[in-house]
């Protein structure tokens with residue numbers, strides 16, 4: 212059976228100039244919000260407080276503050292929430308796609324595997340084949 216999973220997703224709206232496509236719009240799941248995360252309850256409380264449970268966040272500074280704050284506050288035992296490398300990629304993504312318009316939202320999925328980016332130790336799952 213497939214389990215419903217909720218991801219924190221960072222994406223952009225894409226942009227074009229004179230019908231020249233500069234970015235077709237893209238998004239990445241940057242965090243799987245699973246119960247095994249340290250401080251998961253605080254993380255949910257925080258996401259609720261910033262109203263991410265209600266709607267996507269589209270303000271650039273708010274998005275930036277959110278990821279910085281999460282990285283600052285929600286350490287996973289002796290590690291940061293995101294590894295230095297992954298956090299660097301997130302920062303670069305924000306910088307590169309800033310002109311496209313960005314969004315940060317929660318996404319529910321029941322079939323696709325998590326990205327390799329931002330792998331938080333997960334239990335091994337045995338998947339049923341169709």
Ligand SMILES: [Zn+2]
Nearest residue numbers: 223234308311
């Ligand atoms: Zn873009």
